[in-house]
Amino acid sequence: MGAVRTPIDRRRLVLLCAAVLACTGVLAQEPPTSAPFISRGRGFDEQGGAALYANVCAACHQPDGRGAVGAAAYPALAGNKNLASADYLTSLLFNGLRGMPPLGRMMSDAQVADVINYVRTHFGTSYDDPISAADVKAARP
Amino acid sequence: MSDAASPPLTRRNLLTLIGASAGGTAMYQAMTSLGFAAESPYRGPIKLEGDPKGASVVILGAGLAGMTAAFELGRAGYKVRILEYNNRAGGRNWSLRGGDAYTELGGATQHCTFDDGLYLNPGPWRIPYHHYALLDYCRRFGVTLEPFIQLNHNAFLHSSKAFGGRPQRIREIKADFEGAIAELLAKATRQGALDDAVSKDDQAILIEALRAHGGLDKDFRYVASDESAEFRGYAKDPGGGLGAAPVNGEPIGMHDILTSRLWQGLQNFLSYDFQTTMFQPVGGMGRIGEAFARQLPNAIRYGAKVTGIRQDERGVTVAFEDLARDGTIEEARADWCVCALPLTILSQLPVEVSAPMKAAIDAVPYSSSVKFGLQFRRRFWEEDEHIFGGISYTDLPIRHISYPSAGYNSGGKGVLLGGYIWNGPNAYEFTAMSPAERIARALDDGAQIHPQYRSEFETGISVAWHRAPFTLGCAGEWTEETRRDHYDNLCQIDGRIVLAGEHASYIPAWQEGAILSALDAIARLHKRVVAA
Ligand SMILES: Cc1cc2nc3c(=O)[nH]c(=O)nc-3n(C[C@H](O)[C@H](O)[C@H](O)COP(=O)(O)OP(=O)(O)OC[C@H]3O[C@@H](n4cnc5c(N)ncnc54)[C@H](O)[C@@H]3O)c2cc1C
Numbered sequence: 001m002g003a004v005r006t007p008i009d010r011r012r013l014v015l016l017c018a019a020v021l022a023c024t025g026v027l028a029q030e031p032p033t034s035a036p037f038i039s040r041g042r043g044f045d046e047q048g049g050a051a052l053y054a055n056v057c058a059a060c061h062q063p064d065g066r067g068a069v070g071a072a073a074y075p076a077l078a079g080n081k082n083l084a085s086a087d088y089l090t091s092l093l094f095n096g097l098r099g100m101p102p103l104g105r106m107m108s109d110a111q112v113a114d115v116i117n118y119v120r121t122h123f124g125t126s127y128d129d130p131i132s133a134a135d136v137k138a139a140r141p
Numbered sequence: 142m143s144d145a146a147s148p149p150l151t152r153r154n155l156l157t158l159i160g161a162s163a164g165g166t167a168m169y170q171a172m173t174s175l176g177f178a179a180e181s182p183y184r185g186p187i188k189l190e191g192d193p194k195g196a197s198v199v200i201l202g203a204g205l206a207g208m209t210a211a212f213e214l215g216r217a218g219y220k221v222r223i224l225e226y227n228n229r230a231g232g233r234n235w236s237l238r239g240g241d242a243y244t245e246l247g248g249a250t251q252h253c254t255f256d257d258g259l260y261l262n263p264g265p266w267r268i269p270y271h272h273y274a275l276l277d278y279c280r281r282f283g284v285t286l287e288p289f290i291q292l293n294h295n296a297f298l299h300s301s302k303a304f305g306g307r308p309q310r311i312r313e314i315k316a317d318f319e320g321a322i323a324e325l326l327a328k329a330t331r332q333g334a335l336d337d338a339v340s341k342d343d344q345a346i347l348i349e350a351l352r353a354h355g356g357l358d359k360d361f362r363y364v365a366s367d368e369s370a371e372f373r374g375y376a377k378d379p380g381g382g383l384g385a386a387p388v389n390g391e392p393i394g395m396h397d398i399l400t401s402r403l404w405q406g407l408q409n410f411l412s413y414d415f416q417t418t419m420f421q422p423v424g425g426m427g428r429i430g431e432a433f434a435r436q437l438p439n440a441i442r443y444g445a446k447v448t449g450i451r452q453d454e455r456g457v458t459v460a461f462e463d464l465a466r467d468g469t470i471e472e473a474r475a476d477w478c479v480c481a482l483p484l485t486i487l488s489q490l491p492v493e494v495s496a497p498m499k500a501a502i503d504a505v506p507y508s509s510s511v512k513f514g515l516q517f518r519r520r521f522w523e524e525d526e527h528i529f530g531g532i533s534y535t536d537l538p539i540r541h542i543s544y545p546s547a548g549y550n551s552g553g554k555g556v557l558l559g560g561y562i563w564n565g566p567n568a569y570e571f572t573a574m575s576p577a578e579r580i581a582r583a584l585d586d587g588a589q590i591h592p593q594y595r596s597e598f599e600t601g602i603s604v605a606w607h608r609a610p611f612t613l614g615c616a617g618e619w620t621e622e623t624r625r626d627h628y629d630n631l632c633q634i635d636g637r638i639v640l641a642g643e644h645a646s647y648i649p650a651w652q653e654g655a656i657l658s659a660l661d662a663i664a665r666l667h668k669r670v671v672a673a
Contacts, residue, residue: 036570036573036574036582038538038571043566044566055570055573056566056569056570058573059572059573060607062246062247068246070246070609071226071446071612072485072486072489098484098489098506099485099489099507099614100506101507101618103569106565
């Protein structure tokens with residue numbers, strides 16, 4: 001937190017609306033677009049938070065964000081208090097955390113911002129402080 | 142050797158002495174007659190001498206590391222028992238056969254409907270000849286091996302962006318690439334470009350070697366000729382009777398090979414880990430885990446999910462859920478603990494170890510990998526394309542197609558490894574797909590190389606390792622930095638706990654690493670026990 005925010009652009013406006021709608025319960029659990037996608041190069045080619053979530057994060061956290069339990073667990077993102085900090089998520093994506101690989105290293109700054117903004121406004125949470133690609137760029141190790 | 146003190150006369154020191162006094166040739170002869178030229182970290186069955194006086198060890202995980210520890214400690218007189226999450230032994234050492242069911246994280250269950258005798262090795266599938274410890278256990282436990290074909294000159298190298306997407310025979314790319322290099326180097330040598338670097342006498346020998354190795358003709362050209370055909374094969378093979386003369390084929394040009402990048406595929410056959418001879422167990426890699434488990438009757442508690450590890454000065458207490466009884470919590474107490482759980486799992490458990498060891502446990506992410514097994518009603522790769530075993534490499538997302546190294550020329554059905562993806566975006570993307578989507582995609586890709594896929598496919602199964610409930614990943618992924626900061630801390634004995642597994646080795650993602658790590662861990666543990 002505390003990084004300088006970019007002025008409101010259209011994408012942020014959409015996110016804000018989505019957040020507001022989610023709060024009022026109109027936009028209940030929008031399912032992530034789940035059309036399978038295959039990237040061509042060394043980085044992820046998916047564009048937009050929904051596609052990134054469905055083809056990357058959902059591999060472990062599951063399409064509905066509820067996680068999965070086996071000999072150990074993929075934690076649920078739905079209702080996860082750690083989503084409160086976008087900066088924490090940025091660091092998580094670049095450095096990984098134990099069993100979670102540093103997936104942000106295979107994404108552009110805009111993609112990292114998109115997927116973070118996506119998870120923070122879905123799965124029952126609706127934080128209204130989206131992170132920008134510039135913030136992400138500043139945090140990239 | 143820089144060691145100035147006079148060391149005891151070991152085999153190695155003896156060799157050093159011979160080397161110093163008699164020169165290289167004598168040294169080499171001595172080495173070969175003493176039985177080794179490269180020093181292996183494996184020295185035959187471990188001998189744990191001294192009485193453990195009834196000490197008990199609880200071992201976590203019945204993978205190859207855990208079972209190696211249990212078998213050898215049991216032999217040395219320890220009371221051992223293993224807690225294992227799955228209802229089978231072996232861990233990543235595993236084969237899927239007809240009748241098996243596999244439920245991945247997320248809940249999707251796949252039923253394997255392969256015919257009798259056919260299988261997929263979802264994890265380990267090949268064994269290098271220099272994995273001596275693993276080979277030794279196979280011999281001791283009666284696991285029959287057969288050759289695993291890594292290099293088949295008649296399999297394909299394929300790029301969707303080169304040669305109009307048509308797969309090329311490894312044999313032709315290899316011969317033509319090496320032939321073109323030989324021609325260039327011969328030309329440069331004969332034009333004097335190497336005069337500064339190579340003496341005239343050596344140049345003569347070099348040219349002779351290039352001609353022989355490269356398949357060059359008498360004018361040092363790599364062209365359609367009897368010489369090149371000996372390496373690249375023929376446009377029309379020699380036959381019998383009338384019209385039987387062979388026809389030499391036109392080599393693929395250097396430019397086309399370079400820009401196709403198919404030469405990259407050749408590296409898969411050159412490196413130490415993949416040089417012939419490689420092996421596989423007859424009937425599936427899972428035969429090894431099954432054989433280890435037979436050596437440990439009654440020692441393995443299945444369906445036991447470890448949830449926490451505590452220790453004090455006198456012993457270790459492991460909490461686990463009995464999965465057959467709705468997760469009822471039980472505890473196991475022992476003097477010592479060999480923990481052979483994957484780090485993806487151990488890092489999430491409450492474990493009483495020192496801060497440096499905990500940091501090490503948390504420091505290693507796991508690679509991502511996906512494999513597919515596809516059963517076809519006809520062995521078309523053998524019948525139509527004369528590919529018997531081996532691997533085709535492609536730039537398509539499936540990356541590999543591997544042909545079975547058994548049951549050749551039998552005319553029946555067969556199971557191909559229809560894809561093997563290791564890291565990169567595609568590994569996660571395939572993991573995110575449903576099992577049905579994965580198979581559909583593997584068929585689309587594979588049909589670009591073998592159009593017979595469309596008509597001959599029967600059934601398939603896939604394993605995405607980040608969805609494997611018992612590992613949550615493929616294998617430990619170390620970097621130079623994490624090795625430097627954490628590896629030694631990971632391998633130390635911490636109070637009464639020592640870790641083992643492929644992640645605690647310098648041969649990660651190989652079964653040999655799991656076994657060598659277990660042998661090293663129990664040797665150190667045993668020393669401590671008998672010294673006490
Ligand atoms: C795709 C792939 C390809 C590979 N290819 C090769 C190859 O060609 N050749 C080769 O030699 N090696 C290969 N490997 C590597 C090889 O499989 C491993 O190095 C080796 O099997 C690891 O053995 P291990 O005992 O360290 O771990 P594992 O086999 O993972 O054993 C750990 C055990 O712990 C159990 N466990 C986990 N959590 C708990 C819990 N909470 N409580 C109780 N038990 C638990 C697991 O069920 C498992 O049985 C490959 C691996 C993969 C995934």
